[in-house]
Amino acid sequence: MNRPALQFSDDQAEAFDRVSEVLRAAGVDLADAVLTPMAGVDALLAVVGKAGSGKTLLLAELYRALTAAGVETVSGDYEGRRRKDRRTLAILAPTNKAASVLRGRGVPATTIHRILYTPVYDPEYEKIAEWLAGNGPRPTVEGLTEVALDRAQAFYEQVKSIPGALAAAGLRGSDFIKGWKRREDPLDIGFVDESSMLDARQLSDLKEIFPTLVLFGDPAQLAPVNGAGGMVFEGLKPAERLILNRIHRQAKGNPILDLAHALGDDALTFEEFEARVEAAARTDDRVVLAGRVEADLMARSPVLVWRNVTRIRLIQAFRSAFDAPQTQLLPGEPLICDGIELPLKHRKKRIDLEARGLIKGAQVIYMGPGSRTGFSRLHVIGAEQPQVSVASIIKIELPGEEEPFIPFAANMGAAFLHGAAVTIHKAQGSQWPEVQVFAPDLYAAARAGRSEGGIALWKRLAYVAITRAEERLYWVVRNRLARPTAPLSVDDLKFEPEALRLDAQ
DSSP, rough: OOSSOOOOOOOHHHHHHHHHHHHHTTETTTTEEEEEOOOOOEEEEEEOTTHHHHHHHHHHHHHHHHHHHOOOEEOOSSOOOOOOOEEEEEEESSHHHHHHHHHHHHHHOEHHHHHHHHEEOOOOHHHHHHHHHTSSSOOTTTTTTTHHHHHHHHHHHSSOOOHHHHHHHOHHHHEEEEEEEOOOSSOSEEEEGGGGOOOHHHHHHHHHHOOOEEEEOTTTSSSOOOTTTSSGGGSSSSGGGGEOSSSOGTTTTTHHHHHHHTTTTOOOOHHHHHHHHHHHHHOTTTTEEEEEEEEEHTTTTTEEEHHHHHHHHHHHHHHHHTTTOSOOOTTOEEEEEEEEEEHHHHHHHHHHHTTTOTTTTTTEEEEEOSSTEEEEEEEEETOOOOEEEEEEEEEEOOOSSSOBBSSSSSSEEEEEOOEEEEEHHHHOOEEEEEEEHHHHHHHHHHHHHHTTTTTHHHHHHHHHHHHHEEEEEEOOSOHHHHHSOOOOOOOOOOOOOOOGGOOOO
16 A cells, blocks of 8 residues: 655554554545445554654554544544444543643544543534534524624634633533533544553443554553553554554654663663763753752652652652642642542532543642632643633642641542652653653662563663653752742643633532
């Protein structure tokens, strides 16, 4: 078949052709960019490779080829009426942050939660959604002016988000979304990035929805905590696993990736690796051998650690450096969602919050108190509509204390831990322009002599941690914290219409 004009490596080209064969059976001919009758055969493939091997590039090219063939990309925020000739593609990631990394590269990704649970629209406003999606005429809706519809249309032309467009028209989410339901109707093709984070139950759920499923993952990352020590693609047959070995040409000369791949040497010791970090720092400013943690960076990019005790101590040092009072949060402090604490009778609200990005491990920034007691205004990192107001339970862990300090809390809602430092396990799937890795913790892991999947644990931890850095890696070698150069602020965060407020009670 004719391959894309883009210059692939040999293993990328082979993977593209193998995925194309599977898609042809699913009724999509990439060679001729046409839709064909479906063979009705389920298929599961995994494209695996280390950082820099070109997984994301391959995924992006497959997405463009599918779009050229007439396949409709499903975002999870709204789906038009199903047609017999309609073929769908959903590009998924386990977290909003991972999805936002793909969106930043031109790939319209959404979260797994947004696909597993679909919104139920008010019929009156569904007319607007159908019009925006190109499946109906411009509607006349009582209470909405032509100017408001023009605003919605202008927004949708820039960002393909139905909820965002309706918010631009002045509507609140509760106006047009009446609830959420578990998806029952299957889709066609699913691409899942960062699939090393999936557990068996999530994979089973996805297989129920997608007869054709392609996983993209890194076998050198850490296995899910609840994944019985392995990754879901490790159990596939050899013919179902496509391995990318060659570092793509755009990754050559990247000192961060050079360090990541050096960890594949079985004989490499921690001391030898740290010497390599020091050597890289002398010749390239993308690697910094740091004598202390930078408090300024912690506000948006958490320090990555192995041990919980280290995480708690660094968080307390961060708060102290910014003179944060013990009894309240300062606007600009980072938080990590620790789950939704709602009773079963509020299942719809739980689904609503999870679908909008407040899932366990989500990174948010505290913007200030909400309009009601116990509510917080938050910015959800990586979400398409990031501004929410939600009933919150804030937990600040203290060194040596079993129970966290709770500066304020609603009776129920979304629970949060402080996010100035996070464990490397929880950082998987995320990337930041600049990342600080707390090396004394990795040294402790090396001294412990533990291994995971036959690989020294410290090497897996170091690999995951340093590959979270997009532009600059700080390898912090001492337990010190630099004073901040400016107060905490939220001026750098994108503000969304107040209409997107969520109430969790």
